[in-house]
Amino acid sequence: MSTTWIIVALILGFIVVFQIAKASEYVSILRGEEKTRKQNNRINGFLLLAFLVIGLIGVYYCNQTLKGKILGESASVQGEKIDTMINITLVITGIVFVITQVLLFWFSYKYQEKEENTAYYFPHNNKLEVIWTVVPAITLTILVGFGLYYWFQITGEAPKDAMVVEVTGHQFGWEFRYPGRDGVLGKKYFKEIREDKGNPLGQIWSDKANQDDIYTTTTVHLVVNKPVKFIIGAKDVIHDVGLPHFRLKMDAVPGIPTTLWFTPKFTTAQMKEKYGPDFEYEISCDQMCGKGHFGMRGIVLVESEAEFDRWIATQKPQYVQAMSMQAAPANTADSTGKAAPSTAGIALK
Amino acid sequence: MEIRLSDIEKNKATYKDYRILRWLTSVDHKEIGIMYLWVALLFFVVGGIEALLMRTQLVMANNHFLSPDVYNQIFTMHGTTMIFFVMMPALFGFQVYMMPLMIGANDMAFPRMNAFSFWITLFGGLLLYFSFFAGGAPNAGWFNYAPLNESAYSSTSGIDYYCIGLLLAGIGSVSTGVNIIVTVLKYRAPGMSLKMLPLFVWMSFVNAFLIIGALPSLNAALSMLLLDRQLHAHFFNVASGGSALLWQHMFWLFGHPEVYIIILPAFGIYSEVFQVFSRKRIYGYSFVAGSTVAIALLSFGVWVHHMFATGLGNTVNAFFGASSMLIGVPTGIKIFNWLGTMYGGSIRFTVSMLFAIAFLIEFTIGGLTGIAFSIIPIDWQVTDTYYVVAHMHYVMVGGSLFGVLSGLFYWFQKLSGKQLDEKLGKIFFWLFVIGFNMTFFVQHILGIMGMPRRVYTYPDLPYFTLLNLCSTAGAFLMGGSLLLLFYNIYKTARKKELDRSDPWDGFTLEWLSTALPGQKNFEALPEIKSRRPYWDLKYPDKADWKNDDKERK
Known part of the structure; x- marks a missing residue:
């Protein structure tokens, strides 16, 4: 139609x-x-x-x-501030836009070439110049100032009780790691990465903190109204954790961990009620990362505390998985096609 | 003074038998300027077709018109082509052709270097396109982020061609920059002080410093990348200790000034067009010229606003947010000054003027959406989405390309001796502007809705298909209207008669030269006493220097 x-x-x-x-x-x-x-x-x-x-x-x-x-209402507490900023900016720039455009069209119409209308000699006027330099400068300063104020609030230290999740991007998908019962993410080293040995993140198994860490892919489970801190990294090229519903975004840069924290406001179930049964919170990769960039998506599942606890109880630490695979040696070579260095074991002391 | 075609042919009689050799060996600034414009047109057609392919792919959700691999190559080539081999050569073409004429010189300072710059740019472009035959075009986007540009992730030789092609074009640009600076400083007509330069020359002059400052950063980054790819160096290779962000810093240290390198000469064209067709002097000459210098200086200190999402420290982000805000101010000043020029004028709506007016609309939109990028939380939200795509095209098409089209209709008479058809031009103008707004306005909305840029296809979310369809329809309208422009050029070029040498009752010296300037631009020059020497000559009783030109005293 x-x-x-x-x-x-x-x-x-x-x-x-x-x-x-x-x-x-x-x-x-x-x-x-x-x-x-x-x-x-x-x-x-x-x-x-x-x-x-x-x-x-x-x-x-x-x-x-x-x-x-x-986009509907922001699904995170922090996103509300960003929405406010966007609205304020839209209003102010909208006013400027309407004023300049009305002047432009009015001048074009009024001062078009006519018999009785000769050009008016008006080479400059310093007072006018000062006005239209200073007024936009002050307005912009206020806008940028507010922006920075919110920015410092959003990017400051995460609250102490925040849940920690490690997010790792690769071509073309997302991996997540929860610290497990001890609340500490174990050490990892990129040369340890061996997918055939059940170690996709390169965790160092000799580190005790690693032994209860839980590993998942594609879907990350979060608790509603509980602050969460993402520690973001990448295995190959630069990716970007884009969370449009939460109004947040952070690059995943290989070699340089970045962080991001926010508080989800609504559970996925609540959003499904509001926007239909197909609704999912999406992680879209927002940085061009190669052939499969368009399809690199993850899902954020926001649940109640009880639902989350039930889910995490069913998860086995990756350590268990890796040990069982090491016990029965993999019979195929590295089938992932990625340039995973075959130096496993060197850093194990 | 009556000019006949035969008079001009006489001037060129010396080499009339060498039709091709003449162009190949020319060191005349006008012939080089025309060749620049032809090259820009050639690549514009190619880049335009790439754009239409992309829009066809995105016409609806889950479309599979192209393969993802081809799509990545196409959008990379579209961006690279349009910026390096369309906008830069087109603006260089006008600068190289018009600048000596406007300052009363007979050629550029270094004619042979001028020819060198042109040819090396052309070969850079051809090499870039040769990559299609050498296994695949570059596929990592026009800004080609590391480490995706490393051979481990992009194994075809496309990115090697990207490096070499842009290096060659970059060398050509730097030498043109040097040429422009020396020409302006040493070859002005007697009596023309720097304060009397036409604004187009002023902007080109400032722009030349930007080129010399910014291009080396890109050239260095390209060389480093080539070392990485060919000799296994480790500049950007994270696994062996390189930095993934180093490329972004070096690229945007070039890339943001580059945006101004593309827009400043266009600002110069608008400044001429607004004056002539409002039948008035520019309003606030010194502010227009001064704000250009301010933009040039500030443009080297804003690059990190392309990188707010990379997790740099807050102090760094705060600094670059503030500087990005600052650079909006001198740009705003210019818009007000152009409005002031129109105020109280006697405006003629030629195609050239219409494009200038449309520019004021589109560029204001582009500028105001750009303000959102200096406010970090908003930048953070909309960066890498279609909002950026929309903003960038409002600035680059609505700013620079409209400037080139405005200049084309303004100066075509000087380029070919014949005037483009105004009526066809106006039809083209309206179709093109409407198509442009249909294409890109809706992309702002898509961006805020969260559609990432550079996606090959997208899921069928509410409104996504509708808005993308509107965008694609607009793109085809733009493409169709361009056929009208090409026909106009073809029709005009076939005209036998030359038109008057001064169709617009112009102000500056280029209109004093013959209808189609011969090898020598000027036989004699009038005494230059103001910013509008030709106006003074034509209307001695209304001359600017007799009017209360207090600025100069």
């Missing part, structure tokens, strides 16, 4: 422009060149005014249609 409308609008646009062109051609034959030029000038002045009116109506219509449907 919408396709038909767009096509109809396009065809109408073509016809209008074509008719105007044809009319102006006849007029030019009848009136001679100089008059045509002036006629033409009037038509264009008028078209510009029409463009302004139609444009403003279009913006209003677009706003009415899409209002509230774009």
